[in-house]
């Protein structure tokens with residue numbers, strides 16, 4: 491469980507996060523939604539410690555991040571898997587090497603054991619036959635899947651995904667969403683996902699936090715998001731006609 | 744302005760502290776070191792050899808052409824070539840060239856990892872990214888004096904070839920010249936400089952790459968800035984060391 495209390499983050503003069511509090515529970519897929527530029531990535535990077543909020547606390551199962559010393563921070567980070575918005579694969583390494591990297595760095599497993607685990611997670615993200623390619627030689631969607639494989643290879647306790655399915659075809663996007671939800675339940679991971687994808691919201695939104703202008707405007711589940719009359723949420727989520735109709739149909743039932 | 748420089752300098756020294764805190768495990772680090780030796784040292788040998796040989800030749804020819812007075816012995820050609828190659832040309836001039844070659848390679852490779860969030864990815868995994876990226880480079884440049892040793896040898900050799908085969912002096916004159924007033928401490932001095940230049944060559948471009956902000960365009964700018972600072976510092980440190988060690 492991750493609990494954030496009143497975090498504020500500025501860059502220079504502009505305040506991006508203006509006091510956000512919420513709780514992300516373990517074993518659930520927690521979604522952060524909001525318009526482009528609303529501060530989703532900044533929030534996620536604050537959870538990761540890449541950005542340091544000026545105000546507020548973040549606690550990982552009781553461990554308050556800002557109170558940890560740098561060794562304890564690194565220790566905590568080995569329990570975190572992160573999928574970056576731009577994949578952030580190491581471009582001098584092959585797909586296999588990228589995925590096996592956290593294992594090579596932080597376990598004493600031998601090559602064979604690492605390779606087995608790598609093969610296993612690559613198969614889980616439905617990526618076969620690209621083991622020895624470099625990131626520059628595979629498509630953006632494939633890169634994303636490699637990045638997910640890398641994020642989960644070490645059985646993380648916390649998994650953060652910045653737009654896991656942007657740039658993917660609908661099939662693969664659903665596959666990735668389901669994959670994330672499955673492993674979240676299976677291993678009781680605290681998962682936090684940034685997304686603008688309404689399909690994901692409807693499919694896997696067990697808890698949804700809606701950010702607007704650096705503030706938490708609304709939070710709830712995917713069922714509640716159908717019923718809410720919060721204008722900002724309705725404007726954002728139901729901006730497409732299709733989802734408007736879905737909502738109307740849902741409300742009629 | 745001054746404050747900004749001071750804070751940069753502070754950050755530079757903090758970087759050093761961070762590089763040596765929490766080491767990457769040796770089985771991984773060993774591979775990284777070999778890769779850096781290949782990229783930074785082995786890859787530089789060709790261009791260093793080329794420049795050294797020909798500039799050594801030019802130094803020798805220039806000296807020969809200025810010897811119009813018959814009272815000055817021909818051995819001066821060998822002597823002057825030795826002194827200028829060992830004292831300045833090989834350690835300093837080559838290092839400034841390396842600030843361009845090695846330096847821009849370091850800044851752009853680390854900088855592009857910064858802009859594509861690869862450094863963030865390392866940090867998030869719990870890797871000490873400064874140690875992972877910079878430490879192997881610092882170990883690799885410990886071999887940099889070896890490069891300069893080759894440069895010294897080839898510079899003098901180039902001078903010899905130019906003098907003898909260009910018809911400016913006899914082989915024996917040149918070789919006698921090489922031995923006049925030979926001060927072993929000059930070689931020591933040259934290698935002390937080289938060692939320090941090597942450390943500057945790896946650490947300053949790494950600093951500029953690691954702490955850069957922005958996108959691909961800024962990677963190019965950071966490389967240029969790193970080159971300017973590295974060469975300025977090499978020249979300044981050269982002056983200070985010469986003052987300290989030779990006077």
Ligand SMILES: Nc1ncnc2c1ncn2[C@@H]1O[C@H](COP(=O)(O)OP(=O)(O)OP(=O)(O)O)[C@@H](O)[C@H]1O
Nearest residue numbers: 501506524525526527528529530531532533575686
């Ligand atoms: N490192 C930074 N330095 C300065 N400003 C930043 C930095 N990172 C983000 N910002 C600013 O913070 C704001 C929020 O950015 P953020 O990346 O969190 O948006 P987002 O909600 O993730 O958008 P998107 O959906 O497009 O990814 C933007 O206005 C951006 O310009």
Ligand SMILES: [Mg+2]
Nearest residue numbers: 530531575652
């Ligand atoms: Mg974002």
